[in-house]
Amino acid sequence: MIAIWVLTAVVFFAALVYTLKPLRSEPVPFPADPLPDELRAEIAALKEEARGLEGSERKRTLGRVVQLERRLQELEGRPVAPATRRTPWVVIGVSLAVVLASGVALFEYTLPRAPGETITTSSQIMGQDGVDREKLAELNKLKAAAEKNDDVASWLAYANAAWELADYNSAAEAYNRVLELDNTNLVAWRRMGILFFMSGYPEDAAQVLSVVVSIDPTDTEGLLFLGNAYSMMGRFDEAIGAWERYLAAGGPDAERVQNLIAQARAQLETQKALEQGGALDGRVVYEAKCAACHGQNGEGGIGPKLAGNPVLRVDGAVEEIVRNGTGSMPPVPMGEEELRALLDYLKGL
DSSP states (O other): OHHHHHHHHHHHHHHHHHHHHHHHSOOOOOOOOOOHHHHHHHHHHHHHHHHTOOHHHHHHHHHHHHHHHHHHHHHTTOOOOOOOOOOOOTTTHHHHHHHHHHHHHHHHHOSOOOTTOOOOOHHHHEETTEEOHHHHHHHHHHHHHHHHHOSHHHHHHHHHHHHHTTOHHHHHHHHHHHHHHOTTOHHHHHHHHHHHHHTTOHHHHHHHHHHHHHHOTTOHHHHHHHHHHHHHTTOHHHHHHHHHHHHHTTOSOHHHHHHHHHHHHHHHHHHHHHHTTOOOOHHHHHHHHTHHHHOTTSOOSSSOOOTTOGGGGSTTHHHHHHHHOBTTBOOOOOOHHHHHHHHHHHTTO
16 A cells, blocks of 8 residues: 555656656747738738739738838837727718828828938028038927827828928828828818828829819919829829819919920820830920929939939949939839930030
8 A cells, every 4th residue: 555655756757857858848928920021021021012003902901001111119128009090071982081091101101201311301401511400400390299189180280290390290190190180181181192192192192182172272382293193103194183173273383383284285195106116206205204203404403403413324324213212212213215315415514
């Protein structure tokens, strides 16, 4: 009997030692979450893929980008922005809500910029001796007030001030917050539409701005950039229509818009000539694709001056910029024949 008890005790202690053994060894970690670098690579690949998609496929791809961006925020310990509040509004509810959902990710992560830089225009906030501290101090005050009050008026004041300084990253974030608080705010929608255009998404820009100007037909800024978006897409008849409505509404830059209309009409004539076997005119390509930002004769405008710019003399530089964008300039979609004609024309500026 004693032998049985001894044997039982030995078996019990052996089982106890075996059970507790894992506690003395190094714990095996759970499989790690995907590394942030892996997520960034996947996000970049999806964004590149989205550029070649249209319609529902593009929206699904951008939706996946938003999901991965939020996951990346969680992994990096950054706060994830709350979902946009939606309130019923018959005229712009459905179509603009879709654009806003993708816009959060597009503007926070894909607004074009040079490596290591924001797209703040240095010539406007930076002086000879450095930062214009007075302007930046005022902008910071408006930002602090917006974060403290968290109301439409404060965020809109901050967004408009950032816009005037060409700090488009800050403006995009602030206008987005305005729309989270009031998704019927036409000023914020208009500026978001313009930012879509500036970021190289003319289809989204046209979708937003066409609704804005249908609600307020006198919105000259919206009409100007709606025409620009249509022109970038090669829809010149619609671009001319938007710009003519701009003139009828008393837009302040009538001479420039009249030139844009003339350029669009010339582009239509070029399209007809090409259909009949004619040759492409590089100046017409420039006027259609570049003049809205760089001036009719390369004198500069929203974009830098091109006439006499030394970059035009660097082999391959202009082609790289046109194809891939740089700084605040997005890629410009055009065919190979258009690009060759444009490059030949730019050599003469």
